[in-house]
Amino acid sequence: MTQDLQYVGQTYPVHDAPQKVTGELVYGSDIELHGMLYAKLLLSPIAHGMVTSIDSRAAEALPGVVKVFSHLNSPADVYCRARLTPEQTLCPRDETLFSEHVRFVGDRVAAVVATSQAIAEAAVALIDVQFSELPALFTPEEAQRRDDLPIHPGGNVFFEYDEECGRPGESTDAVVVGSTTSTPRIHHAALEPHVCVAQPHSTGGLTIWSISQGVYGVRTVVADLLGLEYHHVRVIKAPMGGSFGGKTEFILEPVTAYMAQKTRRPIKLLLDREECMRATMVRPATVSTIRTTCSPEGQLENMEVASVLDAGAYASSTSDYAVHMCKKITKLYRFPYYHHRSQAVYTNTPVAGAMRGWGAPEIVAALEIHMDRVAGELGMDPVELRLLNLMHPFEVDPVTEMSLGDARVRECLERGAAAFDWSARRQRSPGSGRYRRGVGVACGAHKNGMFGKFAEASNMTLKMNEDGTFELGASLHEVGCGIVTVMKVIIAEVLGVSPDLIAAGEADTSSTPFDYGTFGSRVTYVVGACAKATAEKLKEEIIAAAADLLHEPRERLTVEGGEVHVRDDGRRGVAFKDIARLSHMRHSPAITAAVTYYATSNPASYSVQFAEVEVDCATGLTAVTDFLAVGDVGQAINRGMVHAQFQGAVQMGIGYALYEHVDVDEFGRSGVDGFKNYHIVNAPDMPDIKVLLIEHSGDDGPFGAKSVGEIATVPTAPAVINAVNHALGTSLSDLPATPEKILAALNPGEVEA
Amino acid sequence: MRLLLNVNGMEHELDVRPTARLIDVLRLQLGLTGVKEGCSEGECGACTVIVDDKAVDSCLVLAVQARGKKVLTVEGLADDDGLDLLQRMFIEHGAVQCGFCTPGMLMSAKALLMADPHPTEEAIRLALAGNLCRCTGYTTIVAAVRSASEQPAESSSTPPALDGAGRDV
Numbered sequence: 001m002t003q004d005l006q007y008v009g010q011t012y013p014v015h016d017a018p019q020k021v022t023g024e025l026v027y028g029s030d031i032e033l034h035g036m037l038y039a040k041l042l043l044s045p046i047a048h049g050m051v052t053s054i055d056s057r058a059a060e061a062l063p064g065v066v067k068v069f070s071h072l073n074s075p076a077d078v079y080c081r082a083r084l085t086p087e088q089t090l091c092p093r094d095e096t097l098f099s100e101h102v103r104f105v106g107d108r109v110a111a112v113v114a115t116s117q118a119i120a121e122a123a124v125a126l127i128d129v130q131f132s133e134l135p136a137l138f139t140p141e142e143a144q145r146r147d148d149l150p151i152h153p154g155g156n157v158f159f160e161y162d163e164e165c166g167r168p169g170e171s172t173d174a175v176v177v178g179s180t181t182s183t184p185r186i187h188h189a190a191l192e193p194h195v196c197v198a199q200p201h202s203t204g205g206l207t208i209w210s211i212s213q214g215v216y217g218v219r220t221v222v223a224d225l226l227g228l229e230y231h232h233v234r235v236i237k238a239p240m241g242g243s244f245g246g247k248t249e250f251i252l253e254p255v256t257a258y259m260a261q262k263t264r265r266p267i268k269l270l271l272d273r274e275e276c277m278r279a280t281m282v283r284p285a286t287v288s289t290i291r292t293t294c295s296p297e298g299q300l301e302n303m304e305v306a307s308v309l310d311a312g313a314y315a316s317s318t319s320d321y322a323v324h325m326c327k328k329i330t331k332l333y334r335f336p337y338y339h340h341r342s343q344a345v346y347t348n349t350p351v352a353g354a355m356r357g358w359g360a361p362e363i364v365a366a367l368e369i370h371m372d373r374v375a376g377e378l379g380m381d382p383v384e385l386r387l388l389n390l391m392h393p394f395e396v397d398p399v400t401e402m403s404l405g406d407a408r409v410r411e412c413l414e415r416g417a418a419a420f421d422w423s424a425r426r427q428r429s430p431g432s433g434r435y436r437r438g439v440g441v442a443c444g445a446h447k448n449g450m451f452g453k454f455a456e457a458s459n460m461t462l463k464m465n466e467d468g469t470f471e472l473g474a475s476l477h478e479v480g481c482g483i484v485t486v487m488k489v490i491i492a493e494v495l496g497v498s499p500d501l502i503a504a505g506e507a508d509t510s511s512t513p514f515d516y517g518t519f520g521s522r523v524t525y526v527v528g529a530c531a532k533a534t535a536e537k538l539k540e541e542i543i544a545a546a547a548d549l550l551h552e553p554r555e556r557l558t559v560e561g562g563e564v565h566v567r568d569d570g571r572r573g574v575a576f577k578d579i580a581r582l583s584h585m586r587h588s589p590a591i592t593a594a595v596t597y598y599a600t601s602n603p604a605s606y607s608v609q610f611a612e613v614e615v616d617c618a619t620g621l622t623a624v625t626d627f628l629a630v631g632d633v634g635q636a637i638n639r640g641m642v643h644a645q646f647q648g649a650v651q652m653g654i655g656y657a658l659y660e661h662v663d664v665d666e667f668g669r670s671g672v673d674g675f676k677n678y679h680i681v682n683a684p685d686m687p688d689i690k691v692l693l694i695e696h697s698g699d700d701g702p703f704g705a706k707s708v709g710e711i712a713t714v715p716t717a718p719a720v721i722n723a724v725n726h727a728l729g730t731s732l733s734d735l736p737a738t739p740e741k742i743l744a745a746l747n748p749g750e751v752e753a
Numbered sequence: 754m755r756l757l758l759n760v761n762g763m764e765h766e767l768d769v770r771p772t773a774r775l776i777d778v779l780r781l782q783l784g785l786t787g788v789k790e791g792c793s794e795g796e797c798g799a800c801t802v803i804v805d806d807k808a809v810d811s812c813l814v815l816a817v818q819a820r821g822k823k824v825l826t827v828e829g830l831a832d833d834d835g836l837d838l839l840q841r842m843f844i845e846h847g848a849v850q851c852g853f854c855t856p857g858m859l860m861s862a863k864a865l866l867m868a869d870p871h872p873t874e875e876a877i878r879l880a881l882a883g884n885l886c887r888c889t890g891y892t893t894i895v896a897a898v899r900s901a902s903e904q905p906a907e908s909s910s911t912p913p914a915l916d917g918a919g920r921d922v
Contacts, residue, residue, distance in 0.1 A: 011847060012847075013844045013845065013847060013849060014847075014849055014850060014852070016852070017843070017844045017849040017852070018836075018844060020849050020852030020855050020856075021827070021830075021836065021840040021843050021844060021849060021852075021855055021856075021859065022787065022827065022828065022830070022831055022836070022840065023785065023786065023787015023788070023826065023827040023828045023856050024787070024828075025852065026786065027786075027789075027853065029789075029790070030786040188887075189887055190851070190853075190887055191789070191791045191797060191799055191851065191853040191854050191885065191886070191887055192789070192791065192851070192853045193790075193791070239852075240851065241789065241791075241851045241852065241853025241854075242850075242851040242853055242887050242888060243851075244887065272793055273791065273792040273793055273794070273797075479851065480850035480851025480852065480888050481850060481888070482850070640846075640847040640893075641847055641850075643847075643892075644847050644850065644888075644889055644890070644892070644893050646890075647889060647890030647891075647892045647893070648850070648886075648887070648888045648889045648890045649890075650890055651887075651889075651890035651891070652887070674792055674793075674794055674796060675791075675792050675794075675796035675797050675885060676794060676796050680885050680887060682881075682882050682883075682884075682885060682891075683877075683878040683879075683881040683882055683884070683886075683891040683894070683895065684875075684878040684879055684882050686878075686890055686891050686892075688892060689890050689892055
């Protein structure tokens with residue numbers, strides 16, 4: 001579908017880029033309020049045990065200390081920090097503000113509130129906490145085996161899900177292939193540490209500045225926990241320095257709000273990097289075993305999958321994560337029988353939860369490494385095998401029973417293979433010397449919002465000011481990828497005016513209408529569609545006002561270039577700014593539109609990625625030397641930022657494949673306490689990421705746009721791992737493929753000096 | 754203790770603790786919150802400032818170490834005529850996403866271009882090696898610095914046309 005678009009599809013900076021390059025933007029961690037106090041947490045040094053005593057007298061005696069909090073003086077009510085809305089399911093309430101029963105190294109034991117950060121830090125060191133240790137369980141296998149040692153009441157396997165569709169085939173000549181893939185616990189590593197600021201009011205209410213991805217969810221959790229009426233809790237989305245899902249869950253908001261309420265002073269709780277790494281959230285470690293049968297020609301027949309997620313010490317969102325791991329494979333490949341069981345298991349390790357892709361990078365890594373295994377067994381080219389089995393546009397996903405929409409994964413693969421020169425590069429010998437080259441491919445699928453699960457909707461208001469400029473009222477949560485700009489561009493396209501004439505800001509529960517937030521790959525597809533519908537309604541209002549002014553029926557009027565014209569009479573028209581000015585007193589004091597938009601579809605977004613690597617067989621180090629990311633994005637709204645999303649997502653995926661992992665030692669202590677021992681790919685190590693967009697605009701998103709930010713990282717890691725396996729002739733499936741694992745997989749005798 | 758500090762061309766007479774880090778004096782005493790703190794151990798580069806023409810992690814130096822030297826923070830990049838060329842290139846190449854690494858990136862890039870106005874791509878990437886970004890994959894950032902290095906200084910007031918933050922193959 002070719003569209004005649006004026007603003008959509010061009011390149012724009014993020015809306016606050018000028019404030020970011022000058023240092024003017026006040027991030028959450030920059031907020032200072034008059035009379036503000038500073039909090040410092042005391043985190044559990046042990047992995048599992050009971051707090052037997054807390055002596056905080058020395059801390060309380062320190063000048064400047066206002067109060068010390070712990071389970072001794074705070075509610076024992078349990079809550080789920082991932083809850084978005086009061087009646088939400090799959091949100092086990094298992095967490096308290098401060099733990100008496102500590103369940104991982106990093107659990108919140110106490111907090112000091114003081115007049116300065118330095119005093120709070122000094123005072124925390126003066127608190128004497130005694131523990132009685134309990135046996136700790138560090139892996140899902142141990143936790144499953146030792147159900148006599150429940151980390152929470154109810155047992156360690158706290159969630160199981162079973163997805164089955166179709167009927168098993170019984171071919172006699174079928175080829176059976178099995179594989180097991182492990183994906184690591186990794187950290188979001190957003191550059192800005194977690195922070196929350198809360199200010200109590202004499203009305204009994206609170207204002208919270210949150211760098212979360214959903215302010216209404218913060219309100220749900222905080223208000224319910226503190227017993228406040230919702231209209232007394234105002235949550236403002238503060239500018240944030242990156243999230244990637246790490247700030248989706250409300251980790252600091254409940255405890256900060258509680259301490260502010262009790263001290264009746266504004267409080268800032270800002271974590272340092274070590275606290276971020278130990279005590280916030282990680283992507284769950286997973287193990288997935290896949291067994292497929294297929295015809296000797298490569299047609300998939302049956303697929304049986306078992307996935308185990310390490311939830312860490314608290315459930316947060318891992319139950320839902322386990323469900324969604326079972327909803328990706330059938331978006332990619334067509335086969336008659338699918339059975340997927342997933343389990344979420346408590347362990348005494350860092351809390352796992354939301355991260356970019358919500359289960360898709362984990363299961364797609366297992367699937368796509370497995371597909372290369374199948375291709376190897378059959379002696380087929382990995383691209384050929386995939387093309388034989390990939391879904392076609394408008395097929396139905398047998399698991400969700402919804403249409404995949406204008407699903408262009410096959411085109412991604414075909415055009416990507418051509419652009420990457422796949423066939424020639426795959427056939428090239430990896431070499432037999434110290435440095436070996438290989439190429440790999442992987443396909444990935446993700447979704448577009450939450451339709452099918454919730455009443456997926458968004459609400460917006462849009463008004464025309466008296467000078468013909470516009471203001472959007474919407475609960476937007478900018479995480480850095482430019483969603484505010486996306487909304488402005490969509491509205492600009494509908495109204496035919498420059499995006500510069502539209503003001504849009506971020507969410508504030510006291511003044512912007514309800515929206516779930518920025519997650520679930522819902523922003524462009526659902527929130528963006530709401531922006532389009534709202535702009536269309538406002539356009540009708542503008543035409544109605546112009547009809548009054550021009551004494552013409554609406555049907556004769558048309559909008560172009562910031563004016564309303566009489567059709568077939570180019571001389572007669574009225575500019576938006578004159579409509580706004582004149583109609584303010586004559587027609588209506590406000591030209592506004594308010595829309596609730598309901599999503600009615602949830603198509604798949606796809607990405608197919610191609611990696612070339614060079615492995616140093618002497619050191620085991622892998623360099624990614626070339627990379628192509630192809631995206632089925634429907635229609636790019638902000639083209640440059642879509643490219644940049646893919647480039648950043650690939651950077652994250654390369655880390656997932658090769659470098660990043662948060663492991664715990666025999667005491668449950670993570671070896672990661674900062675960036676010095678958590679390797680994020682830096683500029684010299686990043687290849688130039690090429691991006692190819694497939695744009696058919698055949699779905700219900702605004703101008704046909706689909707989700708980008710999450711799908712972009714889904715197939716990266718398996719593409720890299722498959723390239724490593726191609727280079728080395730190995731079958732590595734334990735991520736990340738660190739030098740140690742690569743050297744262990746190689747037969748050293750094979751390496752020529 | 755008393756400290757005379759020249760920051761962004763202005764002399765400040767400050768009372769600082771001898772152990773105060775430069776970042777704390779800049780952020781807390783002078784309100785220059787464009788200096789970001791991401792890791793506190795010199796790994797992420799978000800707090801990079803320029804001290805006498807050299808990019809330094811302001812979390813790793815004491816304020817007193819800057820005595821008698823000229824400190825430039827991101828707040829000092831723009832002047833009365835507008836944004837610095839690098840700032841404009843960062844905006845126009847889409848090199849800014851969450852923006853938390855941006856001030857540090859800009860200062861490392863500025864120090865590079867002060868020392869080497871026309872660096873190779875490799876030199877740009879090496880100059881930014883100590884500045885971590887989790888959003889962009891660095892492509893747009895490197896492109897922004899390269900673009901700034903390719904423009905003659907006198908034409909810096911004329912913004913170039915958009916070239917898209919990424920590229921199709």
